[in-house]
Amino acid sequence: MGMLRADVIVIGGGHAGVEAAWAAASAMGEGGRVVLVTMDPAKVGAMSCNPAIGGLAKGQMVREIDALGGIMGRATDHAGILFKVLNTSKGAAVRGPRAQCDKYHYAAEVQRLLATQPRITVIAGTVDDLLVEQGACVGVRLPAGWRRVHASADAVASNLRADAMARAVLVPEGEPQEACGLRAGAVVLTTGTFMRALMHTGEERTPGGRVGEGSAVGISGMLRGLGFELGRLKTGTPPRLRRQTIDWDALAPQVGDDPPQPFSDLPAASLARGAFPGLPQVDCRLTETTGAIHELIRANLHRAPMYSGQIEASSGPRYCPSLEDKVVRFADRDSHHVFLEPESLFSDEVYCNGISTSLPAEVQAGIVRGMRGCERAEVLRWGYAVEYDMVWPHQIDATGETKAVAGLYLAGQINGTSGYEEAAAQGLVAGLNAARRVRGQQPVRIGREQAYIGVMMDDLVTRTPREPYRMFTSRAEHRLLLRSDNADERLTPVARELGLACEVRLRAFSERMQALDSIRAALLAVRPDPRAAERLHDRARRPDVPVAEIAAALRAAGAHAPDALVDRVVTDLRYEGYVARQRAEVRRHAEGERSPIPAALDPDAIVGLRAEARETLRKFRPATLGQAGRLAGISPADVSLIAIAAKRARAAEPRG
């Protein structure tokens, strides 16, 4: 059997996989080789559920991914067809940008970006074994039939048009190849919903992670064989309708922001079409369920796989309940909103946001036809539930690396999360750390006070999720620090240090920081009323003074003061006291976050530790004292004991 070589292998081409490959390629630097293995290259970057990116907390995460040099924000700016910042009536810290996208243009742009990175090679195929030597993952085995992939220059060129359907960029080429080994210094596994995947529509069951695609059966067994503890989760998707059969004009439009705000910090000129937004903007429509629909669901509840016991997974997501869940749990409501969102400007598929369901097709038909404006709607694809295997995330570190097998990283739904943004963020962290491992560099953990990405990684490794994990702003105790608009300030300097940011980004960043500084200076210098002592700075601090007024006064005084940047400076001023308090809190715990617990530390060797604390340590194996302190079952006194034991263990480690 032949043997190929790479530095980092990424398995899976979903949102986690592509960010992992991208971050690994950047962090590897000149000469690095990253191989991305995917079952179907045309599906790389696919939006398999809601054709939207961002939202509350998720939007902040996309901004963070962008500030760290990732691709999700760029692809969204390229393919977005309805941009809207949510929560604009509330403070800046809890506003979240969201964009509905043309899902074909989105995936095509992700594929094009991967193809622009010469350090990334895409392979069409599956993986049937992980190569593990002396406790470390050193590669994978590709069974016969895998093919090389090239980027179609034709597709890239035609996808630049904003008035036509996008085509897949990544295309398999050449003959199917013989089975072979592929060796690497690190492997990132992103299986999505494909591990032992089973789709349910009513009583009908189909193996597979997405309609028309297969299931990855072997990987579960491989992971079990390596000693991993697997779980099973469930998620679902709603039916898709044909646009022309909906009475579109009878329904209330939901419009986007004008002007729309981009996700990426890269200048619009450096986007694929050289402009933002990259596509014409549209609206979506609002309809609702009715009492009669709820009646129909109640009468057919015994045929819903979640209720009939047909699904093994014990619980679905509480925050994204299926329509049958909503009807059961909120029996007093006789109507729920349903947003009809176009999946593309150039296809007739419409996503029904709000009625995720796995009821039998004929019941779904009844539900759809019961909704206003959808009386004659044709269903293009039935909704379904999918259950899949995942790895309980206490088995990874906040770097994505598994504790049991060095060099093996997990990212995305395999860790029990839900959502494109959550997956992408984990991919970035895992890809970055995989490259750092190959290069012999220290692992990087992003702090809870630095980014939502840090909150998520820490939550995953310190608590066991009961359902697919989704980000909320309320998960972040330092929420006021983690604004969408200051993601660059928080993370782009980090990206620069880690080699994740390109020149264009860094130049734009430093220009933006200078502009902010000059606005701050102008606020202190300008007096709105020359006879009064009050400076613009003092007015800006008052919550009742509109930001537009401040911006206008700055511009009147001759300052370069774009609204978005003035808003940012004013927000800084208005949050000042709270931010100072949260920063003080962060500083207090900084030492614990920086203090590593040696992986070899034996809980039984820690003098005086209670049995419960010992059990918890054994299960979670926290990497730092900070992580240990957040585990349920570990008291502050236990942390002292662990600190001392860690100090002793470090002292005993051989030097050099």
Place this chain on the structure above:
Amino acid sequence: MDTARTIVAVASPPGHAARGIVRMSGRDACAHAASALEAGSPGREDVALRRRGVHAVRLADPPIPSLALVMPGPASATGEDCVELHAVGNPMVLERIVAAVIARSADGARRAQPGEFSARAVLHGRMPVADAERVAASIAAETDAELAAARSLRGARHERSIAAAADEVAAVLALVEAGIDFTDEEDVVAITRTDLELRIRAVAASLKALAGSAGGAECARRAPRAVLVGGPNAGKSSLLNALAGTERTVASPERGTTRDAIEVAVALPGGIEAVIVDAPGLDEAAEGIDLAMQRRAADAIARADAIIAAVASDAAPRPDDHGRAGTPTGAAHAIDATGLAHATVLRVRTKCDLAPESRNARSDPAIRTSALTGEGIDRLRTELARVLASTAPRAGHEASLGTARAALVEEAVTALDDALAVDQAELVAASLRTALDRLGEVSGAIPPDEVLGRLFAGFCIGK
């Protein structure tokens, strides 16, 4: 672990005494200490300038003379600047000094957690790791004891009120969070401003009332305590571990392994939570053991509700044993000296696996135990529960816990007032979270996850 701020605490044993000590440690300990001294008081400048030595000073509040012992870091016990204020040993006075230091230092100083001085000593390399482990084990046990004490208070009115207040704050916070995180959903108005204000005001009022009465007798209730006494190598540590079912203490066949008093919380039959104290040093006077250690042991006995007197079954009989039916000599003296008629003495023959039951066993009232085989341990636990069940709550020892709790409750009230002073939901939430954290330190934390849980239970959220 927060190592940035100066920590301060009463360092002398609880209760009234001729002299009491307030200790502080941290980068700015000298400045914080000076801030609590009367302006112009003679030694104040010496303290502020970090001059090593003992300085005569006057406190600002109450205005009484005091001694300030200044030990600049890194050559101090903790490796940081350390200051001790020695004043009259009145718990109220000492508590006022601690409160004054914290109040005057803005964000710079806070109350020390149990054992934090030792933890800093370890982190700064001022204490060998082996010593530190022993101290830390004792600290952890002490924390357990406090938790047990808090648990035993659960039935008390204050405890219930604090838990109820925390619950209500969590419920209001969940609604505020719903208004932030789930606004894309339908017509949900999570909570109106009027409701929010009404509910926060009601919680704040109940907490204020509570903080006002927190020094009362009810807060002073505590878990009953039993002291283990016995000669060196009488197997006390092993017995303690067997009783507790854990290995908090360092049991070792080497004589005198246990150098400091160790306290372990144990759950006894009948739902009784008790603290067992292993106090060394009682029998070692002749061998020149530290006087302070003897004093600590005597203090432990003075605070005890019951005494477990351990004698090893294989120990050579002493002349005294015949007359006093198994009470170890030193302990007997100590008991005589403190004249504790209230404490019931349970006699125990340990290591009975080493010696066969003697013929006159029936006349020996001692309970035979073996930590190795577990023999007699259950009987001892039952006996202990019987003895301690009848122990009336003894006031006084819980004063420091009571004041610390009251301070946390007050901080929570301040945070609730902050929440009422702002409009924006995310700022209201920030202050409510602070209030919840402070209450959590009293009655058990409510993590963000649980707040989310409450929210999911009550709302139809997500599309």
